[in-house]
Amino acid sequence: MSSTIPTLGFAILSVLARADSTGYEIAGRMRNPVARFWTASHSQIHTDLRRLLAAGLVGYTTAPGPGPQEKKIYSITGEGLEALREWVTEPPRPQPERDELVLKTYAAWLADPAALSEMFRTALRGHEKRLAEYEAAWASMEKEAPAFGTPRFGNMAALRCGLTYERHRADWCRWMIDQLSRSLKPSCDASYPSEE
Amino acid sequence: MSSTIPTLGFAILSVLARADSTGYEIAGRMRNPVARFWTASHSQIHTDLRRLLAAGLVGYTTAPGPGPQEKKIYSITGEGLEALREWVTEPPRPQPERDELVLKTYAAWLADPAALSEMFRTALRGHEKRLAEYEAAWASMEKEAPAFGTPRFGNMAALRCGLTYERHRADWCRWMIDQLSRSLKPSCDASYPSEE
DNA sequence: GACCTCATGTAATGCGTTACATGATTTC
DNA sequence: GAAATCATGTAACGCATTACATGAGGTC
Structure with missing residues (x-):
């Protein structure tokens, strides 16, 4: 029924479960030493955030931004947390190794x-x-x-x-x-x- | 000038440098313990083989196959070997870690x-x-x-x-x-x- | 009769990168 | 004055998976 969330979606939720952030900040947090196991460009994070929003797993409040657009501070919702909790203990799908x-x-x-x-x-x-x-x-x-x-x-x-x-x-x-x-x-x- | 060869292309060449193979066999060889670091579906291997063929890096001879199509036994060409040799010592591009x-x-x-x-x-x-x-x-x-x-x-x-x-x-x-x-x-x- | 291995291909869809576009503020 | 940081977004393209299509031969 529900459109399946890609792994990046859960990576985003994992970051938001710790602190509310803008899309830009999420990309930055993923580049930090302890979270370097999943990276994505900001463009993809933005598109995935919209999907998570549509699924009701995240919400946001706006604030004046530096550029022409407004800044959006995203936060995880109750459903988001629940979905993340469930996902965490599911066995990971075997990943193709490419090195x-x-x-x-x-x-x-x-x-x-x-x-x-x-x-x-x-x-x-x-x-x-x-x-x-x-x-x-x-x-x-x-x-x-x-x-x-x-x-x-x-x-x-x-x-x-x-x-x-x-x-x-x-x-x-x-x-x-x-x-x-x-x-x-x-x-x-x-x-x-x-x-x- | 030349269309850039994706990494899978070099994975295929690495296999062909050891033994002539059909597309199907290449997929199989990549599943074996010592070559498990790069996998691809047969459909993608076939499309990439066509690209390598167009670039003159591989050639093939045909043989009667089990199915409706003929079997194609691919082999690496001189240019292919040269391209592979050059590629091997180039520093690998930093790969995004996803685990x-x-x-x-x-x-x-x-x-x-x-x-x-x-x-x-x-x-x-x-x-x-x-x-x-x-x-x-x-x-x-x-x-x-x-x-x-x-x-x-x-x-x-x-x-x-x-x-x-x-x-x-x-x-x-x-x-x-x-x-x-x-x-x-x-x-x-x-x-x-x-x-x- | 059903399924696995061998063997080649096409088509649809999804994931991911790169490049483009905009624009304020701070640092060199 | 040039470049980096903060901030959002679109568009084009490429890589990869999955499903579909065909069909012989062997095994259970």
């Missing part, structure tokens, strides 16, 4: 090892940077473990996943770099004098 | 802990199953480390990523289940007689 770096790895045997090594070094830097971010956020959270039933529990749990994910990725990149360096100099071992 | 389970986790503070625990237990079983698969494949590969320049190097490297990914995921699920059980019985600790 460009791993695909490149699958075809890596065809390419130049030195260039590959460079690519993985770049990837590694990215993961290390994120890991540092996550670890800082984790440290500030661990001091007092947030109780279930408070939004900070969600923050911590999602962050924990991001943290161990980045660790796994960084480890894998290091492993790759090591493997590639072995194929670059398969002769004997590291007894080269490293002059120049 | 339904983590999104649910972010909103988990609103839901019923028992139902959540059940959901994570299901997820954990899935990851453990895959991990076992990957570990079996890994064991059979480690005996003789494949040399760079052979397809098996790509298999091993991609598999390594899948392996540590599933490990990270399973660990995180266990951590979540533990966290949730703490919120279920916050009283004292595990000194319950576990009769019944």
Whole structure:
């Protein structure tokens, strides 16, 4: 009967369940470290917000905005909260895994090892940077473990996943770099004098 | 100038670089453990194959097929190989991360802990199953480390990523289940007689 | 007789990105 | 004066899924 809500709709509701926001702010919140697992452009968020509005899951109040249009501050409704609660415990549909770096790895045997090594070094830097971010956020959270039933529990749990994910990725990149360096100099071992 | 090839195009080329295949077989190969990082329906593979054909990156020979149409056995061309080689070492574009389970986790503070625990237990079983698969494949590969320049190097490297990914995921699920059980019985600790 | 595997394709629809359009305020 | 931030929206296009259509051969 009801038009099915796409996953992004629930992502929006998850943000609104924490704080009333404009469409613009929702996009911004999704870019923050603990909520980086779902992103969308503001244009899509706006269109999805209209759908949620039509379904009665969100409402809004207006305020004077900076641009020509008025600013709309959205909030989740009772039905919205109920729909979100129900959705949360439904088993997630199996998602097709698509990972460009791993695909490149699958075809890596065809390419130049030195260039590959460079690519993985770049990837590694990215993961290390994120890991540092996550670890800082984790440290500030661990001091007092947030109780279930408070939004900070969600923050911590999602962050924990991001943290161990980045660790796994960084480890894998290091492993790759090591493997590639072995194929670059398969002769004997590291007894080269490293002059120049 | 040239119409840009979507990532799926390169996934197809990566498969064809290993063995000539029909569109149907390509879809099948992508479902196998070491190449599970990119999937597509056969209908999309067929349309993309036509594009690769128009770009001169693949060719095909026909053979009598089981159905009304003829079977087409595709193979990668010289240009195709070159395009693939170039693409492999280009840094991957940052991909938007979308993870339904983590999104649910972010909103988990609103839901019923028992139902959540059940959901994570299901997820954990899935990851453990895959991990076992990957570990079996890994064991059979480690005996003789494949040399760079052979397809098996790509298999091993991609598999390594899948392996540590599933490990990270399973660990995180266990951590979540533990966290949730703490919120279920916050009283004292595990000194319950576990009769019944 | 029903269903699965092999094999190719078309069509409808939905999700997502990118680019375009507008415009005030603040920072360099 | 140029650029970034805040704020909303439309339009075009591309990627992906799902369903539909056809049909042989083998298995339960």
